[in-house]
Amino acid sequence: MGDQVTVIGGGLAGSEAALAAAREGARVRLYEMRPARMTPAHRTEKLAELVCSTSLGGEGETNAKGLLQAEMRLAGSVVMAAADAARIPAGGALAVDREEFSERVTRAVAEHPLIEVVREEVAAIPEEGPVVLATGPLTSDALADHLRGRFGDHFLAFYDAAAPVVLFESIDMEKCFFAGRYDQSPDYINCPMTEEEYRRFYEVLTRARRHTPHEWEELAFFEGCIPIEELGRRGYRTPLFGPLKPVGIRVPGSGREPFAVVQLRREDRAGRMWSLVGFQTGLKWGDQKELVRAIPGLERAEIVRYGVMHRNTYLNAPRLLGPDLAFREEPRVFAAGVLAGVEGYLESAATGWLAGKNAARSLSGMGSGVPPEASMLGGLVRFLASANPENFQPMNANWGLVPAWPDKLPKKERRRRMFARGLAAFKEWLAREGYALTAA
Ligand SMILES: Cc1cc2nc3c(=O)[nH]c(=O)nc-3n(C[C@H](O)[C@H](O)[C@H](O)COP(=O)(O)OP(=O)(O)OC[C@H]3O[C@@H](n4cnc5c(N)ncnc54)[C@H](O)[C@@H]3O)c2cc1C
Secondary structure, eight states: OTTEEEEEOOSHHHHHHHHHHHHTTOEEEEEOOTTTSOOSSOOSSOTTOOOSOOEEEEOSTTOHHHHHHHHHHHTTOHHHHHHHHTEEOOTTEEEEOHHHHHHHHHHHHHTOTTEEEEOOOOOSOOSSSOEEEOOOTTOOHHHHHHHHHHHOGGGEEEEEEEOOEEEGGGSOTTTOEEEOGGGOOOOEEEEEEOHHHHHHHHHHHHHOOBOOOOGGGOOOOOGGGOOHHHHHHHOTTGGGGTTTOOTTOOOTTTOOOOSEEEEEEEOSTTSOEEEETTOOOOBOHHHHHHHHTTSTTOTTOOEEEOOEEEEEEEEOHHHHBOTTSEETTEEEEEEOGGGGTBOSHHHHHHHHHHHHHHHHHHHTTOOOOOOOTTSHHHHHHHHHHHSOGGGOOOBOOOGGGSOOOSSOOOHHHHHHHHHHHHHHHHHHHHHHTTOOOOOO
């Protein structure tokens, strides 16, 4: 096994990793446990099966997912090629015919002369050679146990209880202020509420609707991790003793304690993305947006990642991985996809591509590559490696991952420029890495 790349998991990330490694000239053995062992969500034995929606995200030159799509087209991504070929009309989104999409990826992998597909469950990380772990949100129990034994419980989460994350630039800092409770270090953004404002917020909270999870996804709540909607259901005052408690916070100027306060905590080192503390939620996205925007100071908040509560399996990436997706303590092992801490089909494929390429290069003693920070993939992998490990939650492509545009311009224009900047930087990096570009 020492002279080949082993990829474990033939989903979005693993399929892309196998082809990226083979494209580098490496022999690849790809293990996929289906159909012998199915997951609760997969229905077929095809590689890169889309388990739920058929959308790979919004398109266009002001869209963060659109930038990642464009980067992946340049990189020769099989997932993007299959998506473009299997595209169905869906307004501004890249949606695909589910069957045709996974059939195309399956064929591309199976027909590659350097790739051998083995339909077996893997229960432990192979001891030799470069390995890409890409077993996704429904990693089999045997492998999950092995990972837990290897990295400790602390490093592997089995469910998401994520709160919405908003862009700093969309927070009204005329209404909100930096402070810590009881004058501790001012690391939090505070959005104070009067009683009247809290009453309006509470009304929105109690009429908001939850997503209906699959039966096997139903979570038992831990008392320390109760969704905000459940707190609201327990009574008008309950949130005031939980995430909206005002004690120890003084409003600058008046010096008075507000009736309620929502706190935001930074998600990334640069402080471009902030999550609402204690607002883990399983609300429908439209209702979540209405709820967030009912908070004074967040009326125009741009949500870059919605809160979710569902079953998942992912590593604590900032503790374990470098931006090249290799384990810091075991650099021959790479992680990709949802297991590595990203969210979404496209993000999974993109990290698979990078992990596969880097794993293959390690065979010939070449160093790992990390895309530039202005590119969406570069921003995403840097976030994985440097996010706050205490509250790490999976992340999707969004504009908070790349440096903000420095000049004041209308939002669409800023995004357009960030898109062009990111794509140019990615293209230049690919050329330096010796890549033949596959699209203009
Ligand atoms: C119910 C559900 C709904 C989702 N809906 C969406 C959605 O609508 N849109 C979206 O963008 N994302 C969605 N996701 C997240 C989605 O799973 C990812 O976006 C994407 O599939 C992740 O790609 P991946 O390669 O990391 O994992 P997967 O695509 O799940 O691939 C992992 C593969 O590894 C295999 N495997 C697992 N353990 C082993 C083992 N020990 N040995 C060998 N093979 C193994 C699995 O069979 C699977 O084929 C959803 C997830 C779930 C669970």
